[in-house]
Amino acid sequence: MKLPAVLLGVDIVAADRLATAARRGGETFDRVMGGGGPTFSVKESFIKAVGGRPPGFSWHDFQETGERPAGWAGRLLDEAAAELIASTGLDLPGRAVFTVSGASEKAALVRLPPHAGRVTGAARWGHGSGLFVSLAIVYVRRKGTQ
Template identity: 40%
Template structure:
């Protein structure tokens, strides 16, 4: 299991959106990930925080990295191990940041980031999938995200 935590200043993302508009949002988020929040700035900031958490979990941006290596699948659907790990990690993170991590999504991990996660976990690429889940929350202009990655064999996936 790999963990990553990130904090994002929403104002920084708002400035990037002001400069580059929809191009920046599309660079970071897939079209269906805009639903992370009804406000485009908050959706993009949440996406940046979550995906930066995943980047930390895989050990950085590997060669061939794309923000679209991590694609939100919607709430729920993550393996029980991830759900328990997320729940166990929440109290100390909330205590340290003063932010409750109330939002949750499951992610498909692919491309260079999938390969980096498998290498970091010592897994062979073959039939193994990498699944991620993230929790995040916001207070004022700060978003905190916790991201967790695990592997699932083809057998477990069926």
């Protein structure tokens, strides 16, 4: 069985840079990002995966579902995370599935081959040594598959 195409994004950012952005953005940053630094880094990795911030972009284009990546997408994410862990020396214990919607979903569909299904994202992330590190994949989740 041929696996569908996947878009990949990585974000590595200094924690002090995020702290500065949070101070500058205040309540707006907290309201939009929710989880602060890790959330910002994860969403940045999704932005990189879909090819940037398309016209009409919103930070709400990527929302965590509470599910854990499973099936082929989970295995692919774990393999890619192992490479990132080896190169940064940081563990990536955070993991979740995300919806991809709005302008970011449209941008992803331009870069993914045509498939019937829902554009979905999965991410792993972690922090340490003054860094936030995240890895995201975007793919089409076909009905009845992981």
